[in-house]
Every structure is written in structure tokens, then in C-alpha cells.
Amino acid sequence: MKPQLAKEIVFIYFAGNATVLQKKLIEEWLEDPDNAETYFEWIQEWEMSRPQFLPDVGGAFENMKRRIDSGDQPEPLYEPGTGVSTGYRKRFMNGWRWAAVFLISAGLGGYVFRDGLLYQRYRTGYSQTRTLLLTDSSTVVLNPNSELKLLRWAFGIFGREVFLDGEAAFVVRHKVDHQSFIVNTTDNGKVTVLGTEFFVYTRKKDTRVVLNKGKVQISSQHIRKPLDMKPGEKASINAEGMIEIKPLSKVELSDPAAWKQHLFRFDQTALIDAAEQLNEVFGVEIVVEDPVLSAKEVTGTFKAREADELLTVFAEMLDMTVQIRQDKVYLTPNP
Template identity: 45%
Template sequence: MKPVLSKQTLRNVFEGKATPLQKTLVEQWLEDPENQELYFQWLEEWECDNLQFIPDAASAYTRSLQIQPSAGNAPDTYPLNRPKRLYRWVAAAVLFLAMIGVYSLRDRLYYERYTTKFGEIRTVTLPDSSRVTLNANTLLEVPRFDVNPKVREVRLTGEAEFSVKHTADHRRFIVRTPDQLEVQVLGTEFTVYSRAKGSKVFLNKGRVQVRSLANQASAPLVIAPGDLVEVSKQGNFQVHHHQSATVHTAWKENRFVFENTPLSEIASQLNEQFGVHIIVADSALAQRTIGGTFKAQNADELLPILSDMLNMTVNQREGQPKTYQLTSAP
């Protein structure tokens, strides 16, 4: 049974009044990603009610060393003060570790996180009325505080389609990815893909500028509607013109569009979309291609179709419910 916590329990943690049992319950409660957003909301409320300061623990400890024993203390009782000094050391260490913990969580405090699970598609509306549709297995981070009057900036890991709202003050909209790709727009519709194997940007409407911060020698590139830009790990651009929007936005309707796509690439797409592990038995099978549009909400709906079309067998590994091995049919 999942632990249920009250706001007061978390306030006790923030104020350092929590019992060991309460701290354990909070740790278990935070293992559920759905509770983490609520945690930071309540933390923000508590911080607004309790303005914090950063104590100078080092100076405090130095002053404590200068405190002399009272006249009534006999020399042989003075060592009894040593545990107090030890307590100050422990208190300073705990405070220091707490400050490190807050610093390590600064991104979670500053950014609101929108996530999707495998097989899930989600649309969110940003504070500026821009809309973002997240593909499966995607993370979008949006600043909680509007501190930059010139730029709206978000961070993306995964794949998403952006419909950016133009603002009266002409604020730029920037998308950043883990491989230091920067996509900058004013008002447009585009799709950004950023996963382990690389990044790419497809422009549906308007104009965008892409720039790789990982390659300072690469000049910013402005692309037009229908352009697809693939970004290598070294930050180099490869542009493909006159691309079909259907291919790059079909995932919003749980559709896969293949155009002479090799099975190896199809397996990679299914792995990313549904969190499965597909093993292609040999290189010859991996190079077989297929074309067409297929709708599927999980791997089990698509694999039988591919099996018939590519003359192969699909075997689910025993004891591994999400692992499939593809082999050529005899």
C-alpha cells in the first residue's frame, strides 16, 4: 500500500521537526513520480511563508571556540563541554549537507516537469498559451518563474510537437535538448526529436533557427516549412527538403508511417515508443524494408502484421514479457 502524507508532515520535514518514521514515509512517498510535483508545490508554499537565510556555519563554529567556561566550572568538569562542541560540528555538517541537497535539486525547484510514459501521448498548454504535444517516453521542463522578459525557454528530452503562440512583445521561444541543440522561433509549428541516437527538427509552419552549441564552428541554420534537419553527435547539420508532415507527426494519432524503412529502424522506433526490447536475429533480416501506414497502441498490435509482411516469426522470450526476438521464417 502506498503511503499517504499530509501537508503538515512535509512541513515538519522542511522545518527539521520530522521523526525518523516520518522521514522514511516521505522517502517512500517520493518514489512515486506523481507525488514529486506536489512535493515541490508544498515546498514553494512553505518557503513563501518562511523566508530563509543561509547561516555562516564556519563563523558560528569559530565563535563557539572562543566561549570560555564560567567561573563556577572546575577544570575537571570543563571536558563536559566537549560533547556540545561535537554537537555543533554535527549540526554544521548536517546544515552543509542539506544545502548541498537543495543545490542538487535546484533544477527540480526551478522547472516544472511534464512527462509521458511508454505508449502515452499528452498535450499540455504552457503559460503563454503555446501548446506542446509530447510523444511517448518524453520529458519537457518549463521554468516555474517568468524571469526573462526577452526569452521563453524550455528543455526537451524525447519528442514533441510545438505550436508556439506569438506574443505582443515578440519574445523568442527557445527549445534546448541534452545534446546542446538550440531551436529558436517566434511563432510557428515544428517537431523536435532528441533521444540517445541523435536529434532532428521538422518544421511544419513558419520559420525556425537551429544552432548547435556543441559545435562552435557550425553556423546557425534557418529552415523553411517542409525541411527536416538531422543533427549528428558532433553538432553537424544535414538538411532534407520537401519532407511530408505526415511522416513526422503521425505518432500523434498512434500511427507509424514507413517508407521503405528497414526492420532495424522499425525495431528502434518500437523500443522508443513502447519500452520494449526487440532483437533482430540476423543482419539480412534487419535490412528487409517495408512501406505503409499502420496504427498501433502497443507492440503486440504491430508485430503480427510485420511478421506476415516480412515473412518472419516473432518469439516472446520466456520470463521477459517485453522482449521479442525476430527470426526469418523457415
């Protein structure tokens, strides 16, 4: 277990007054990736409490990202034949302050902060949901076992682009400059919108999009031109990158809030596929060894807080037995 660390020690380090022992404690603490987000939150808190060091965030971020990506050296302080550029001096000090934080942090035990510095991650555990209000006033509801990644600073200035692994409902705020909002999925697909309400499910097996309001474009690496979706439609991207758009069923249209509340909706879904969904949401390993049982289909909309609630319903529907052995759930047909 990594040591717990007091915020005051990290603040002393930011001020450049940390002892060798304190630096060692920070190094060991940062070996745990879960502490990285706390570290960056403390950076912001420390900076905001010292207004004399407040940066030009937009310029600083652009400077830092360009240099990290390209490996460029800092531009010279002196312009040939003109002496010192006072305007550049200000941009230099503001722009490289955050880069200095990155370089110092990266030197702690070889800890790689590049992705963590540029992007902020929001995660949910099994059976956990989380509502996020982004800086552009858009709202995201993360469903269980999901992650959303977006720019840590200047989101909405350098674009509105997020990366989703899992399930999330989006209510996107339209901007006066018509800036697009882009959701990148795990299969390298993209959902591009201006202002709308939609749901995205992206897992290893496939990606699905449900549009409630507005208009979105959906694309993948394997099609040349993005396809438009209209309200009341759903789209799916299969493992080969092919996109299929079709109308929502009458049942889906009659309960438009279902995708927000993370109700489980099955439409002639094979038990083995339904079991995979339960595993993704609740983190339970379900084993269906009987091929006839695994192919049986379930249909309906169910609300469940635990996997047991759904499995009990399935047991009655499909005449099967649910047994737990060695941390696995086995589904077997009744004799």
C-alpha cells in the same frame, strides 16, 4: 517502497512545527525522486494559502538562482553610512524566503534539490501522451517515453527555454516583445523560434525536426551559423552534429497531422532501426539476430497503440515470425 505521506504533515513542516518523527518521515519520503515534484507543488499550495507571505517571484527567483550558482553571501542589510535600506529589506525578505525553503529542504538527509527547485519536469510513460499548456500560452504535446524540462517559476520572464528528451509537438505563441522560444535537444542542438508549429524528435541516435508553420533556426555545437528552416521541410542532426535540411516527401505533405498523432512513418527503414523506434515508444526489447532480416526495409505509415499491432504487420510484410521469450521479442525469418 517509500512511505506514503499526508499533505498535512508536510504543511506542518513548512510552518516549522514538525516533530522529529515527522521530519524523519519526510526525509524517507523524499528519498524517492518521484516525490520531489509533489513536494514542490505542496510548497506552492501552502504559500498561496498564506497571502501574507507571497513573494516578488521574479526578484526572488533571480536572487536565488544567482546565489546558488555563484555561492555569494547575502548582501548586508546596512548600507555604509546610510543605515537600513528599507527598499532592500523588502527585497531581501521576499528573495530569500524561497532560498530558505531550498536550504531547509536540501538539509533533509542530504537530498539535493537544486535542479528540482529551479526546473519542473513533465514525463510520459510508454504508450502515453500528454498535452501541456505553458504559462506563455504555448502548447506542447509530449509523445510516449519523453520528458520536457523548463523553469519552474518565471518562465517567459527569464526567457522561454525548454529541454526535450524524446518527442514533442510545439505550437509556440508569439509574444509582442518577440521573445524567442528555444528547444534544447539531447545532442546539445537548439531549435530557436518566435512563433510557429513544429515537431522535435531527439533520442540518443539522432535529432529530427519537422516544420509545419512559421520559421525556425536549428543549430548544433559543430556548425558556426544556425540554419533556417521553412514550412514543409525536415531537418536531421546526426551523431557528429552535422545538420541536413530537405523537403518533406509527398506522402509526408499529404498527411500533415501524422507527426502530431504519433503515427509511425517508415521510408525504406531497415527493420533493425524500426525495431529501435518501437523500443523507444513501447519499451519492448526486440532482438533481430538474422543479419539479412535486420537489413530488410519497411515503408509506409502505421498507427498503433501497442507494439504487437506493428509487429503483426511487419511479420506479414517481411515473411517472418514473432516470438516472445524471457520478456524479449525475437524476430526470425520463416523457413
